[in-house]
Amino acid sequence: MVTPSQNLLLQVQGVHKRFGDNVVLAGADLDVPRGSVVTVMGRSGTGKSVFLKCLADVIRPDSGSICFDGRPLETRDAKTRMEFRRRCSFLFQSNALFDSLTALENVALPLEQTLDLSDKEIRERSLEALRQLELEAHHDRYPSQLSGGMQKRLALARAIVTRPELVLFDEPTAGLDPLRRNAVFVMIAKYQRQFGFTAVVVTHDVPEALISSDRVALLDQGRMHFQGTPAEFRVSSDPVVTSFRDNTTALSASLTAIRSGETLPSQDS
Numbered sequence: 001m002v003t004p005s006q007n008l009l010l011q012v013q014g015v016h017k018r019f020g021d022n023v024v025l026a027g028a029d030l031d032v033p034r035g036s037v038v039t040v041m042g043r044s045g046t047g048k049s050v051f052l053k054c055l056a057d058v059i060r061p062d063s064g065s066i067c068f069d070g071r072p073l074e075t076r077d078a079k080t081r082m083e084f085r086r087r088c089s090f091l092f093q094s095n096a097l098f099d100s101l102t103a104l105e106n107v108a109l110p111l112e113q114t115l116d117l118s119d120k121e122i123r124e125r126s127l128e129a130l131r132q133l134e135l136e137a138h139h140d141r142y143p144s145q146l147s148g149g150m151q152k153r154l155a156l157a158r159a160i161v162t163r164p165e166l167v168l169f170d171e172p173t174a175g176l177d178p179l180r181r182n183a184v185f186v187m188i189a190k191y192q193r194q195f196g197f198t199a200v201v202v203t204h205d206v207p208e209a210l211i212s213s214d215r216v217a218l219l220d221q222g223r224m225h226f227q228g229t230p231a232e233f234r235v236s237s238d239p240v241v242t243s244f245r246d247n248t249t250a251l252s253a254s255l256t257a258i259r260s261g262e263t264l265p266s267q268d269s
């Protein structure tokens with residue numbers, strides 16, 4: 001049983017999830033202080049997305065406890081789960097925008113689904129969200145008529161239009177080039193400060209995560225091997241952390257070399 005902490009918007013303890021024989025989460029914990037950006041890192045396939053979906057109430061854990069604002073998720077009835085959906089938004093890897101809807105209609109959707117507002121109020125609030133993300137002039141465009149960065153901003157406008165307290169970002173930079181990746185992290189930091197939401201981000205982009213997060217966590221073999229500040233992560237002597245850091249540094253060096261046209265030694269040599 002989790003003892004709720006006032007300072008924590010989310011408290012995750014001992015979450016287990018398996019799919020058949022595949023044990024993905026084996027007792028994962030995470031503390032998310034109010035108003036902070038917490039980034040979960042880990043190797044590919046370690047279960048970061050599954051973990052985030054458990055937080056979003058999209059996947060139900062087999063066991064463990066997830067407390068949102070002091071209330072355990074597992075005991076919530078339909079009404080309070082609806083309330084949770086209003087207070088929490090999920091930004092999908094793929095943006096999950098509807099191609100057949102305009103920017104304005106995409107942003108209006110969560111308002112129509114979660115709040116009892118008039119058509120006029122929905123339009124005004126949707127336009128306001130577009131304005132805040134500097135997209136108002138494009139309100140009648142379809143997602144395919146927007147650039148990759150604008151689509152990301154549109155997805156964020158849709159995620160914040162209900163004024164959520166918690167925003168969950170699943171690989172927000174997936175498929176973007178390095179410049180656009182930086183822009184996405186800047187965007188998250190900027191709007192997190194502007195709107196004051198709490199953010200949990202899942203990413204492969206370790207250098208960017210270490211710069212832009214208040215806290216980071218490392219998921220490995222179903223558990224969080226590390227939780228702390230980026231400064232603590234940089235100097236941690238935990239073997240799992242050092243191995244992850246070394247691999248990331250090696251990968252970064254290889255990518256820099258490829259970008260600058262150097263020939264890399266063969267993997268076989």
Ligand SMILES: Nc1ncnc2c1ncn2[C@@H]1O[C@H](COP(=O)(O)OP(=O)(O)OP(=O)(O)O)[C@@H](O)[C@H]1O
Nearest residue numbers: 019022024042043044045046047048049050051204
């Ligand atoms: N709905 C599902 N049904 C069955 N297995 C699933 C399901 N969702 C995820 N998995 C499995 O859970 C494991 C973890 O997947 P997940 O997508 O969470 O990893 P990840 O750490 O986010 O990976 P990546 O960084 O490559 O995106 C994988 O083995 C995946 O096949």
